[in-house]
Every structure is written in C-alpha cells, then in structure tokens.
Amino acid sequence: MRFDSFRELLSYWAEKRPDAPALRYGSETRSFAGLWEDVQSRAETLQSESGACVGILADGSLRCVEEIFAANLAGKQTVLLDALAPAGLLKTLIRYTDVDALWGDADLAEELEMALNRPCVQDGAGKLLFFTSGTTEQAKAVVLTDHSLCQSAYNGSSKLPLSPEDTLLCLLPLGHVFGFVCGLLWGLSCGACVALGRGARHYPDDCAFYRPTAVSVVPMLLGFLLRQNCMNAELGLILVGAGDCSPALLQAAAAKGVRVSFGYGLTETSSGVAISVGDDPFAMEICPDDTVTLAEDGEILIEAPTCMMQGYYKQPAATWEVLRGGVLRTGDLGRFDEAGRLHITGRKKDILVLPDGTKLFLPEYEARLMTTLGHTELAVTLRDNKPLLVFVGTAEEKTLWEKLQGLMRQLPRGQQLAGILITDEALPRTATGKIKRWELQQKVGNPT
Numbered sequence: 001m002r003f004d005s006f007r008e009l010l011s012y013w014a015e016k017r018p019d020a021p022a023l024r025y026g027s028e029t030r031s032f033a034g035l036w037e038d039v040q041s042r043a044e045t046l047q048s049e050s051g052a053c054v055g056i057l058a059d060g061s062l063r064c065v066e067e068i069f070a071a072n073l074a075g076k077q078t079v080l081l082d083a084l085a086p087a088g089l090l091k092t093l094i095r096y097t098d099v100d101a102l103w104g105d106a107d108l109a110e111e112l113e114m115a116l117n118r119p120c121v122q123d124g125a126g127k128l129l130f131f132t133s134g135t136t137e138q139a140k141a142v143v144l145t146d147h148s149l150c151q152s153a154y155n156g157s158s159k160l161p162l163s164p165e166d167t168l169l170c171l172l173p174l175g176h177v178f179g180f181v182c183g184l185l186w187g188l189s190c191g192a193c194v195a196l197g198r199g200a201r202h203y204p205d206d207c208a209f210y211r212p213t214a215v216s217v218v219p220m221l222l223g224f225l226l227r228q229n230c231m232n233a234e235l236g237l238i239l240v241g242a243g244d245c246s247p248a249l250l251q252a253a254a255a256k257g258v259r260v261s262f263g264y265g266l267t268e269t270s271s272g273v274a275i276s277v278g279d280d281p282f283a284m285e286i287c288p289d290d291t292v293t294l295a296e297d298g299e300i301l302i303e304a305p306t307c308m309m310q311g312y313y314k315q316p317a318a319t320w321e322v323l324r325g326g327v328l329r330t331g332d333l334g335r336f337d338e339a340g341r342l343h344i345t346g347r348k349k350d351i352l353v354l355p356d357g358t359k360l361f362l363p364e365y366e367a368r369l370m371t372t373l374g375h376t377e378l379a380v381t382l383r384d385n386k387p388l389l390v391f392v393g394t395a396e397e398k399t400l401w402e403k404l405q406g407l408m409r410q411l412p413r414g415q416q417l418a419g420i421l422i423t424d425e426a427l428p429r430t431a432t433g434k435i436k437r438w439e440l441q442q443k444v445g446n447p448t
Helices: 006-016 032-047 062-073 087-096 106-115 146-159 177-189 206-210 219-227 247-254 316-322 362-373 397-410 437-443
Strands: 021-025 028-031 053-058 077-082 101-103 127-131 141-145 167-170 193-196 214-217 237-240 259-266 271-275 291-294 299-303 327-336 342-347 351-353 359-361 378-383 386-392 419-423
Touching: 006 032, 006 062, 006 146, 006 177, 021 032, 021 062, 028 032, 028 062, 032 062, 053 062, 062 077, 062 101, 077 087, 087 106, 101 106, 141 146, 146 177, 146 271, 167 177, 167 206, 177 193, 177 214, 177 259, 177 271, 214 219, 219 237, 219 247, 237 247, 247 259, 259 327, 291 327, 316 327, 351 378, 359 362, 362 378, 362 397, 378 437, 397 419
Parallel strands: 021 193, 053 077, 053 101, 077 127, 167 193, 167 214, 214 237, 237 259, 386 419
Antiparallel strands: 021 028, 127 141, 259 271, 291 299, 299 327, 327 342, 351 359, 378 386
16 A cells, blocks of 8 residues: 555554554554554644654654654654664764654663753654664764655555565664664555564564564574574565675575565665565565666666655755755665666775775675685775774684685785784674774774
C-alpha cells in the first residue's frame, strides 16, 4: 500500500484490521486500533506543550514508536537520536538540530537538559531528522518527512511485499533510516505485525521468542545470527542492507533455505533505492519511484522525487554539493548488467589517492591484508601521505611485516604499506559497522 503520511497509514489499518497485532515488544502487544488510539491520545498531549522540536532518544521500544508517530501528528519537528551514543555527542547534536524537548530515558534526558534550545523552529511540521552514518565525514542531519518515508516504504514493499500474516522482526536501531523504514514502516505499511527487538542482549533469542517470517539486518548482525544459529524455522526472508556484505555470508543464509535480498539506499533518499529480488542478491532492481544513472566515472546518480531529502539541516552549501537539479550524487560507484540491474562496485571515498596518482581501493586492499594476516580488525589510512596499516590487537610489528612480505612484493611500490600502527583501541565505526574513515584519519594525526 502507498500512504502519504503516518496519519493515513495508521488510520487505514486501524479501520481495516483493528484487532490484528501491529506491534509486539516482549510480552506487550498493540493492535492496529490500539496503536492508532494511543498515538492520537499522545499527539493531543504534545500539541498542548510548548516545544516545537522533539528529540527522541530512540530505544526501540513500543512506546518509542508511539512517541515518534505522535510527535509527527502533533506537528513537531522530530529528531531521531541514538540513545546509546555518548552524552557529549548527544549534546552537540541536540544543539545543532534545535531540540527543545526530549523523550526517553529519564536519567539521560536530565543529563542532556542543559543542551536544550529555546523554541525556535517555525516550520518543522512533518519533518523527521536522521543523521548520516558519517563514514567519510562528520554526520549531518538529513531532513526527511513522513511523506518521503512512507513513499520509501512503498518503494521497497512493491519489490519485496509482505502479507498481513507476516511477522517482521526489527533488530535495527530506529534512529537509523534503514532501521526505521525497513525494520518498521515496511511491515506496518503492508499490514504485517512488527516485532520490536528487545536489545542487543536478546539477539541470540529474539527469533525463537517472536518466530518471525522476515527480518531486516545489517551484515554484522547477519553474521552473528548465522554463527549463533539463531534462525527460527518460520523465517523465510532476510533483507540485508546499510553496508557491504560478503558473498559467503549471503550464501550461508541461503543454504539454510532462507530467501536473501540485498538492498541499497541512503539516508538522503529516505532509505531504499534498489533491491535484489532474484537469485543473485547483488543484482538489484531499481525501485519504481527512482531513476538511477551513472556518471562518467561510474558514480551512482539518483533522482527520487517522492523520497528525496529536503536537504541537510542548516547546511545549504553541503546540500548543494551533493544535490543539484533533483539529482543526488551519492559518492558510490556502480554498474548495470545486461538486464539493467544495479551492482555496487565501491565508494569513491573508499579510494585513497596517493601523491603520485596511485589509487588504492580500500575494501579490496584491506581484504587481502585480512586474508594474509588472518585478522579482521584492521584498516588502512594515510600518514605522511603514505599507506598506514592500523592493526587492532596484540602482535609484534616484526611478525606482521614477516607475514606481509609476500603480499607486498606482489604490489607496485606505490601501493606498499609504509608503516604499521598497532593499537588496542577499537576502530571507529558507525552503528551499522562501517569504518568512520574520516575519524580514523584524524586519530593517526594526518586529517585530510
């Protein structure tokens, strides 16, 4: 179903399937009629309060979902915040996005209270702000709307429909647009029940507890579920997105008799742009409202009139840099196969360009290092304009160099490592597991 707003989505299913379960969270169940009633009641309360911009400390609970919908219905600008983020970062994000009221954990909200702004948002009705994942630069707040998010849910479900008899398990953070659209709205827009994950400590048993028929995951979470053998017999569909995924992981899931689809999208496009529906999970069909073309250098360009962001919050220059004439310059690289299906081949900013013009495609380069060293917690960045290996763990530098000798001899001199940094500090990563390359670059003292 295509819905124009949260109001239309919730009221439609409250009328069509009033007693059917809409949300489950632990032992709690909310029917579609009950969800709509609770959201309307909470919206009335919010309308009487003075705040214009509500920050939601998204904890993934049933009441969190109700609060997001209610704030939107009440005409508030809504900012989705990661409840697990450091307090210092949350204060910065709150000030940046003009949050003047908070919902969430009482102790954390009290700690953050001093960062709240005076009411200053005048035109925030319908707007929901999500933060980019920030792999190559500091995160920006992306201005989306309930309309664009509902259109995105329709786009995805038109390619990968669920039925009202399905149960979609949402293990993803609602503060990330992939989690919000593909973990929540995808199910609700199809009239299915959405089972809300009970937190990281329940990852091993949520499938057994809820018995879902579908689940949306990031690659790291898929790997965890496979290693722990957590998948229930009823699970028939896994949607993977928000990061690079190895073919081995997807093959391992398919070997269990589960249909696996891979999705590509961005925060700037309200999530999904392309989804695989055939046997090859990396061959993706373009969603119906979107147009995808390739620039001369292979960069993926997207026109998505129903799902495109309004811009980066209070950053017109940054918006203009990527979005001009309705065309989004994604920074991702791709190709089309003979059937017109999209394949992602890399990211422009995952390429290190050295002073002599030599280019290193980092995912491929790092994969070779991981295979050679038998170690996955590593990354490559620049120091003094030369490739530096950052190795997380305990090891002797001399031993690492000995293991790398053969590989280094196979590489052109310009692509060979110039140094190794051994550290016990974890690589900076986004909530979906991607390396924050800009932050890593800053940590080694040579920001670009």
